[in-house]
Amino acid sequence: MGSVSNETLTGVNEQSEEEEAAPSTGSGVCKWFNVRMGFGFVSMSSRDGAPLQQPLDVFVHQSKLHMEGFRSLREGEAVDFTFKKSSKGLESLWVTGPNGALCLGSERRPKDAQRSLFRGDRCYNCGGSGHHAKECQLPPLPRRCHFCQGLSHMLANCPLKVQQQQQQIQSLAGSQGTLTSHRDEQSHISLSESSL
Secondary structure, X not given: OXXXXXXXXXHXXXXXXXXXXXXXXXXXXXXXXXXXXXXXXXXXXXXXXXXXXXXXXXXXXXXXXXXXXXXXXXXXXXEEEEEEEEOOEEEEEEEEOHHHOOOOOOOOOOHHHHHHHHOOOEOOOOOOXXXXXXXXXXXXXXXXXXXXXXXXXXXXXXXXXXXXXXXXXXXXXXXHHHHHHHHHHHHHHHHHHHHO
């Protein structure tokens, strides 16, 4: 039997590590993507142009997406990507739409991102964005009721608001009255049973 030198084994190990570290190309669809956390997984259906029998999951981070603005992926979105094998599994290096196009992304946005779009950049006078009421080019609009948009009164004196509050109180009292009458019937039944 022949002996194998340490140099030969070292060369084989270095070669296999280089193969693992070399990036590969793949294509598939987004399996899921968490827009708040900024990561998800792509289901790879072909690797280096050859179709796979079983799809493989590839990790994707929002920083690797080829798109403008808020970066995310939509479930089922077709993507092309380069990836490598890391200590944690398959990990994407660059993700694009089909044929190198921009990724479409999800319509969803984290709640904080949605709120920050409108915080402090809308005019209270005209409702436009990009300026405040003190910088508005329109003359001051008449004051309106915030509940019904009427010009003759303000929210504190709104007849529709008062009417809605009265209806809520009546419906609440009605539900409590039904509950009270049900309790009275229960106590009446238990008293008549105890007297027997």
